[in-house]
Amino acid sequence: MAQKPVKKVVLAYSGGLDTSIILKWLQTEYGAEVVTFTADLGQGEEIEPARAKALAAGVKPENIFIEDVREEFVRDFVFPMFRANTVYEGQYLLGTSIARPLIAKRQIEIARQVGADAVSHGATGKGNDQVRFELGYYGLEPDITVIAPWREWDFKSREALLEFAEKHQIQITKDKRGEAPFSVDANLLHSSSEGKVLEDPAVEAPEFVHMRTISPEDAPDAPTVITIDFEKGDPVAIDGVAMSPATLLTKLNELGRDNGIGRLDLVENRFVGMKSRGVYETPGGTILLAAHRGVESITLDRGAMHLKDELMPKYASLVYNGFWFSPEREMLQAAIDYSQTKVSGQVRVKLYKGNVTVIGRTSPYSLYDQDLVTFEEGKVAYDHRDAGGFIKLNALRLRVLAKRDQRG
Template structure:
């Protein structure tokens, strides 16, 4: 038993039923002599939730809570990030990043209600999730003890974990020859490990993909869809009003069938290393693209260009685990102000992994055919541009005159 931890009598564990958390239950009991309560945050893992209650109890948990957080996750985390247009390093749609805070919030709530002495998680010491979980826990209870077995136990690899599980008759949640490290929720699936650790290797999509088909296997005919937004939030597909979770589920099916949203990324983790992963975001990719198209006609140039900068910072804040921070809240306040007129309909054509614009309308459109036309118009006097160009070019002209004067004096 680990010394100096006799005060830990009851632990709430962030439990997924995967390899890491499956072996964490017996490890905590063996090393702390404590009661373990498993908590599952349902953020749309679908069939991954099947059998978790029985498995957790068999593994040694005294009880298990399976909390449905999907609506809260989508409405308060996913759509807040979508409105910001935030993509980490320009590609990653933050599927794991913003799921951790909502789960951690629930962990603290249950730890308080159950009188737990500590919260535990199965995140590795190499990853970002340890930061995301722990910052969120500290935001709601700065004094809560946090246990991270990966930082202290003797197990050094997934192979060691498998052996540990076998010795204790804990059923493995995957085939031993296909042990990608995966995270799934309603927004995405991430895949890491095995052959994906080598950036020079093309992924074998027959083994990797679960939500999408490879683009070359998508239908030969395009699929058209229309998405309606109100103040930056998607509210309907093809004219049918839906709640957020149903919109994402529907677009996941449509997008997945068309090979949409498959990203092979090498990203920079917060801890300093580069890692490679394959992400599936069929519904997310569609919503991001539709939202970008709608903003192109509803945001003025200055606001759009400044929001692009905010989007980068927003993504960094979320990726680095600071969802519950004054900065994220302040960024969201700016973003929500920009979304007041981001209302309208976007039509898209989906074809073999491509998302193609097929039309966009909005009652708040700033696009004017009269001003933009190459034909004759009665609203724009092209002679006015002469004075504008002269003033706009003034600093360039003065700089050039100075250089010419210096050159002549030297000669």
């Protein structure tokens, strides 16, 4: 329980069974007035029913916040992350991780607006999300009271949760009475499936787990070719049609879905110390990552590009572990954003049976000089003989080492 009395709490509320139980539990255990916040992050489900469920639970109409934050999510969180080409442990595009700071931010803003003294979330005590939510809360409001029901309540089983729900007349859908085959988290960037039928990492995920993509085997036999325009590192148009951030990512998701792109079966290292197996689908993000690297390949200097690649794993760990509002993430973001000032141009991409291939790239800021790289005699002064001295200087320490070893 919280160390001090709580009068009003802002709950991250999906309207599902778990957060509905949490809502009632906060009312009964804390005697607190509950304010609900439901975010439309592009999860693909109708969120308006959450209003009726909150009202039925006794939440005042003025304390129910349902917001479409898709544009803010993509513009201020997804795109900045993709400027860094962010990938966790070599594969994961961080779809769940990047959504948590936005939810935490809005909860704190709402808490200030309504005068709440606490915030709450529905993350379990074994996962990463509890860390991400709470680091966000404390990073924005250091003295806020945080209530994490899964770490506090006495329910020992799912049956106990269902009994509590029935006692308080919380609607339980038929599929919630049995064992759920797996749990799902989704937003405009990705879907994530974990648990139950996916817990054995040696067993291939059933096809029904995949909700955002068709299988690559069932994808069209003809490739789809598109162009993506970039300005300062962010995509702004597809096939010449300008789009808002959320609209553009939605379109890329459709293209990726139809071509079987973006599936990932991953065993990852959670921040809390255990390994977990997840099945992720990030169709639009997978296309975006390849295209962004394509435009960077002709606009970024070698030193800047390689430094970015060195910084990226640190940036990815900060996002994965929940340190979005940390000074080190903001420092890295400033460096990354500076690197993107000339990352503008157009990339042509081929989508085919689960694969994304960059097949063309142009930019007014291109550093690619055909006269320099051609096998023919170029117009730019480049003396092949200069390479000999360059090689000998770089080989100097190797020659010294070799001579020493020969003497030995």
